[in-house]
Amino acid sequence: MKSIGVFTSGGDAPGMNACIRSVVRTGLYLGLDVYGIKYGYNGMIDGDIYKMKSYSVSNIVQRGGTILKSARSKDFMTKEGRAKAYEQLKKRGIEGLVAIGGDGTFTGANIFYEEYGIPIVGAPGTIDNDLYGSDYTIGFDTAVNTALDAIDKIRDTANSHDRVFFIEVMGRHSGYIAIQSGIGGGAELVMVPETSTTIGDVIQTLKEGRDNQKTSSIVVVAEGGEQGDALEVAAKVAKELPDLDIRVSTLGHIQRGGSPTSYDRILSSRLGMAAVEGLVNGEKNVMVGVVNDKIAYTSFKLAISKAKPINPELMRLVDILSI
Numbered sequence: 001m002k003s004i005g006v007f008t009s010g011g012d013a014p015g016m017n018a019c020i021r022s023v024v025r026t027g028l029y030l031g032l033d034v035y036g037i038k039y040g041y042n043g044m045i046d047g048d049i050y051k052m053k054s055y056s057v058s059n060i061v062q063r064g065g066t067i068l069k070s071a072r073s074k075d076f077m078t079k080e081g082r083a084k085a086y087e088q089l090k091k092r093g094i095e096g097l098v099a100i101g102g103d104g105t106f107t108g109a110n111i112f113y114e115e116y117g118i119p120i121v122g123a124p125g126t127i128d129n130d131l132y133g134s135d136y137t138i139g140f141d142t143a144v145n146t147a148l149d150a151i152d153k154i155r156d157t158a159n160s161h162d163r164v165f166f167i168e169v170m171g172r173h174s175g176y177i178a179i180q181s182g183i184g185g186g187a188e189l190v191m192v193p194e195t196s197t198t199i200g201d202v203i204q205t206l207k208e209g210r211d212n213q214k215t216s217s218i219v220v221v222a223e224g225g226e227q228g229d230a231l232e233v234a235a236k237v238a239k240e241l242p243d244l245d246i247r248v249s250t251l252g253h254i255q256r257g258g259s260p261t262s263y264d265r266i267l268s269s270r271l272g273m274a275a276v277e278g279l280v281n282g283e284k285n286v287m288v289g290v291v292n293d294k295i296a297y298t299s300f301k302l303a304i305s306k307a308k309p310i311n312p313e314l315m316r317l318v319d320i321l322s323i
């Protein structure tokens with residue numbers, strides 16, 4: 001293999017830049033040509049591709065976002081789009097790809113590999129931490145710390161005004177950010193898509209808190225929960241407990257931005273290096289991850305389809321610590 005391409009796709013995540021830097025520098029170290037593909041699959045289709053040098057990735061290890069930009073590409077979902085993308089790669093002699101993204105990105109990569117046989121190694125870049133085959137994904141640790149910082153601040157008002165706050169965190173189908181920021185932030189309850197929580201459960205927890213002389217409460221709600229978003233949950237609770245002083249705060253995209261934590265920078269750098277080494281050693285159609293602190297390659301199919309359940313002990317911990 002002489003030439004590889006790298007791109008970021010789906011939602012951006014803090015640490016993606018550190019991963020790009022690692023891919024580029026590992027590739028150059030191994031004597032490869034490295035091409036940056038901009039705007040994910042859209043740039044692959046449009047030929048928005050440039051040769052990267054060591055200096056192309058200077059001064060980015062600490063930066064959030066992605067210098068290669070990101071996109072959610074409708075065109076790549078079509079056969080015609082993927083055919084154009086393949087032609088662009090062929091034209092430049094790009095023989096292998098490192099895809100930094102989430103489950104959607106790897107679903108597309110899997111289809112692309114099956115159609116054109118171009119080796120692809122994925123690096124899990126999503127704050128959601130919802131990919132099987134890596135204990136943690138790029139950006140998750142930073143997102144949790146950002147959410148935690150926000151929860152700490154909201155707690156000041158909750159406490160001063162004797163209020164109940166419903167705080168919504170990201171995670172379309174995954175409660176990882178919710179459970180970790182909830183435990184770290186001392187939430188009374190955490191609602192995650194993986195586990196069923198009824199409005200009755202929420203009411204009972206809040207009532208128990210009151211019975212235990214708690215004057216304020218924090219409920220962390222993952223955006224993809226079965227009871228709806230934080231606004232919906234709060235409205236349902238307010239109907240049953242009209243005397244509560246309830247507020248809602250949706251943290252939104254602040255969780256996706258900012259300088260990556262040390263953990264994310266190191267994870268991203270390890271994954272970038274292992275992705276390129278994997279490609280050179282013949283890995284294809286796999287996602288690279290870190291499992292029990294060791295590099296592991298997992299087929300895209302498994303990484304996408306296999307659930308990564310939240311440790312039930314963590315849910316129990318919230319329960320016990322909220323009395």
Ligand SMILES: Nc1ncnc2c1ncn2[C@@H]1O[C@H](COP(=O)(O)OP(=O)(O)OP(=O)(O)O)[C@@H](O)[C@H]1O
Nearest residue numbers: 010011072073076077101102103104105107108126
């Ligand atoms: N079935 C598919 N066929 C072809 N391409 C796909 C398919 N599913 C997803 N993709 C491509 O992957 C892109 C990224 O997917 P998606 O928007 O779901 O983000 P993601 O990688 O899951 O990241 P995040 O977890 O941050 O949302 C899509 O915009 C699309 O271009």
Ligand SMILES: O=P(O)(O)OC[C@H]1O[C@](O)(CO)[C@@H](O)[C@@H]1O
Nearest residue numbers: 011102126127128170171172256
């Ligand atoms: O920025 P967008 O495209 O609205 O995507 C938001 C989604 O992306 C994620 O941040 C990462 O997948 C989800 O948690 C969230 O639902």
